[in-house]
Each structure stands twice: as structure tokens, then as C-alpha cells.
Amino acid sequence: MRVTSKGQVTIPQNVRESMGILPAQSEIEFLQDENGRWYIAKTESYQKKTSRFRTANKAGKLTMSTDEIMALTRGESWPSS
Structure with missing residues (x-):
């Protein structure tokens, strides 16, 4: 074997x-x-690592509207609904 x-x-x-x-x-x-x-020897303890981005995607819930997020990032008060 080379x-x-x-x-x-x-x-x-x-x-x-x-x-x-x-x-x-x-x-x-x-x-x-x-x-x-x-x-x-094949090891038995190998565990496939899940991407932190995939787990973060499933953990977060979007409860803010796009306008509310944009206002928050701009430092403005939230628009009234």
C-alpha cells in the first residue's frame, strides 16, 4: 500500500x-x-456534529414583524400596530 x-x-x-x-x-x-x-479499529463513540446554525434555526421563534425588527436595529421606537 502506498x-x-x-x-x-x-x-x-x-x-x-x-x-x-x-x-x-x-x-x-x-x-x-x-x-x-x-x-x-473503528471507534464507536463518533457522533455527528450538528451545525450550530441548524440548531439555532430551530431554537428561535420569530414573533416580531419586519418593521419592528428594522426599527429595533435603527434604534427607533417600534411602530404601532
């Missing part, structure tokens, strides 16, 4: 499939045994 100039290798497809490694969804770690041999 190592790129960036230190990367391609895990063969049959190895990925047998280990359940999925692109952009799996993490692996390198483990060394007492004899100095190295192994790769």
Missing part, C-alpha cells in the same frame, strides 16, 4: 466493508499491541 506525501493511505474497499467503515460517518483509531504491531 503512502501519499500527506501521509494518507486508502483503506481497501473489502476491509472498509467488513469493518463497517462508512465515508464521512466513521472514525478509526490506531492501536499498538505489546509486540509493537499496529492495528486500526
Whole structure:
């Protein structure tokens, strides 16, 4: 297996499939045994991080009208409804 100039290798497809490694969804770690041999292992603790913008979008509720928001950003008093 060839190592790129960036230190990367391609895990063969049959190895990925047998280990359940999925692109952009799996993490692996390198483990060394007492004899100095190295192994790769799929980690189970990987949790996909949700974008803070996606969670903020769901958290906020729009209760002000556009005119009220514009008045607030301009430092004006709110228009009467």
C-alpha cells in the first residue's frame, strides 16, 4: 500500500466493508499491541456534529414583524400596530 506525501493511505474497499467503515460517518483509531504491531479499529463513540446554525434555526421563534425588527436595529421606537 502506498503512502501519499500527506501521509494518507486508502483503506481497501473489502476491509472498509467488513469493518463497517462508512465515508464521512466513521472514525478509526490506531492501536499498538505489546509486540509493537499496529492495528486500526473503528471507534464507536463518533457522533455527528450538528451545525450550530441548524440548531439555532430551530431554537428561535420569530414573533416580531419586519418593521419592528428594522426599527429595533435603527434604534427607533417600534411602530404601532
